[in-house]
Amino acid sequence: MLAKPEEGGVPAPAPTPAKRRTISLTSRAPIEIIEDEWPEIAVGIYGDDAGEHLEITVRVRRCRRQSWRYIVYATYWYDTLADEGPETARCGRYLPCIAVDEEPKLWEAIRETGDELRERIMSKGGSHPNAGVDMRQFVVYAVDRCFEKLTPIALKG
Numbered sequence: 001m002l003a004k005p006e007e008g009g010v011p012a013p014a015p016t017p018a019k020r021r022t023i024s025l026t027s028r029a030p031i032e033i034i035e036d037e038w039p040e041i042a043v044g045i046y047g048d049d050a051g052e053h054l055e056i057t058v059r060v061r062r063c064r065r066q067s068w069r070y071i072v073y074a075t076y077w078y079d080t081l082a083d084e085g086p087e088t089a090r091c092g093r094y095l096p097c098i099a100v101d102e103e104p105k106l107w108e109a110i111r112e113t114g115d116e117l118r119e120r121i122m123s124k125g126g127s128h129p130n131a132g133v134d135m136r137q138f139v140v141y142a143v144d145r146c147f148e149k150l151t152p153i154a155l156k157g
Contacts, residue, residue: 023073024090026116031071031094037064038071044146046138053079056139058114058146060106070095072109074117074142078135089120103153114143 018034025031038061047055055077063069073092079085093109118136 023071023092025073025094026091026113028094033061033071038062039064041151042146042149044142044144044149046141046145053081054135054138056117056142058110058117058142060110060146060150068097068099070098070106070109072106072113074113074139076117076121076135076139078121087122089117091116091120106150107147110143110146114139 018036020032021035021038022030022032040059041062042060044058045055046057056074058074059072061071071092071094073090076087076089078087091113093113095106095109098105118139121136121139
């Protein structure tokens with residue numbers, strides 16, 4: 001145990017505050033979580049070369065204490081290299097109750113979140129090498145990569 005400062009000891013370090021994250025949801029107010037209490041269980045990312053101009057992510061988080069609670073959310077960032085700055089879009093869903101045998105509800109939420117993100121993307125490439133390309137088509141790659149990271153389901157024969 002450290003000595004009290006007045007006794008010449010070093011005071012105990014202040015506890016590090018928990019890292020918080022605000023997540024945008026579709027058609028409702030954002031939610032704030034403590035990251036350690038909601039670990040990511042699957043992440044799908046799609047981007048160009050080194051993520052310099054395009055990044056699409058789809059993430060799934062599950063509550064550590066109440067494992068039937070999930071958050072599925074997606075983000076889009078695309079730098080059109082135009083003066084107005086990058087285009088961004090966000091959407092997500094909070095799933096308050098998914099039972100162990102109800103994985104299809106989670107899968108549906110992932111697909112629907114991808115669809116919602118696609119609806120919010122306006123860009124057709126800008127002055128980037130992707131000029132004229134409909135950027136919405138790339139969302140499916142991030143969705144597929146997210147599905148790949150989910151825990152496989154064992155089929156009983």
